[in-house]
């Protein structure tokens with residue numbers, strides 16, 4: 432049997448006139464009779480961009496605000512949403528309110544944009560109280576609904592929730608309202624999506640559902656819709672979340688992104704692989720960059736830009752003019768400044784919403800445990816063997832993923848040493864080479880842009896690991912030859928007898944190798 436949603440949609444498609452973005456464009460360009468373009472999406476969506484001159488009349492508020500926004504009920508109204516489904520429901524609501532000429536734009540703003548039509552980023556509207564300026568018509572409608580739908584005071588609602596009876600709570604407010612705080616355990620079922628999502632989110636039509644909005648107006652309207660969809664026991668919270676909160680009942684205030692952060696990370700948030708949840712994970716992530724040099728500079732720069740909430744930088748060096756050919760966190764006027772200080776200034780200049788911790792010390796066996804224990808992941812951008820072994824050994828001990836990069840002349844390498852999941856550095860090179868065999872860092876040249884490429888790859892691996900997305904370079908060594916512009920990939924295997932990371936092995940302790948290259 433078709434769901435109620437599908438039955439309703441079929442009916443709507445036969446009743447509501449749908450017009451394509453191209454027809455809408457023609458109407459707008461024709462300078463004919465006045466047209467009301469109505470964006471029925473949520474605040475968050477509207478803020479990101481809308482049709483030029485569109486009025487914002489969110490679906491969830493349509494009965495509350497329509498007459499205020501479109502006083503002339505005989506004018507042509509074109510409703511649109513993101514994909515063309517919500518606007519069908521909105522068009523029907525507008526017709527029920529007495530608007531004579533309403534159509535819905537097929538494909539919504541998504542298709543409008545995709546087809547290359549112009550759009551603008553509007554001034555964000557101010558959210559007004561739900562109970563403000565309710566038209567008389569709606570007041571009597573609400574009275575009627577109150578006689579049919581049971582309203583619970585916050586105190587009664589709390590007792591009901593504590594009683595152990597099977598009750599679910601549904602929040603019908605918009606995403607930005609839900610984010611600010613909610614009744615613990617609420618299902619988010621925004622009124623704009625109610626008919627589309629109800630059957631998927633409220634699975635048992637015979638269960639009791641307590642519905643709430645900000646002040647109890649939208650929740651009554653939503654409860655009415657749910658009744659008509661076949662939900663038999665729907666209650667509405669009188670006074671809504673505002674009264675619930677004011678009376679001191681428990682709320683869940685999620686760790687949230689600020690509006691400024693949402694704006695900053697919008698290109699992340701719009702991707703399903705990151706989304707708001709992923710951006711919050713990045714915000715809570717703590718990444719330690721070993722070195723603020725050639726590799727650490729681009730890596731830390733992109734991690735800061737990506738919104739990694741806590742970024743540690745270990746370095747004990749000062750900025751030298753010869754660094755500036757590749758170490759892009761620093762600048763000419765900072766020659767002589769501590770690299771950690773210079774890095775902190777640049778990173779916070781790019782993104783003041785993160786925390787940058789400067790560890791102005793040389794990493795040794797004495798401080799490595801203290802420093803590493805404060806982070807979830809280590810990004811190795813060091814340029815010498817003693818530190819590289821120390822970082823590896825500490826990551827094995829603390830079971831932290833170690834994103835490793837190295838560069839030499841025109842060649843770079845990246846891999847991820849993740850204890851327990853793949854090999855460690857010592858699985859490949861059990862001991863450092865004798866000092867006379869290692870290339871002297873001060874003498875070895877490097878193409879300035881090469882650490883930019885390798886460091887950016889390290890940042891990309893770190894972000895993927897934090898988000899738990901994609902396939903990190905565990906057990907794979909990616910090499911890059913800048914002269915030939917060629918990437919290659921080699922398989923790396925765990926050494927089952929590795930003195931550090933073999934299964935069941937006790938940690939053998941740290942070794943401080945002599946610094947044979949201190950630059």
Ligand SMILES: [Zn+2]
Nearest residue numbers: 855858929932
């Ligand atoms: Zn190993």
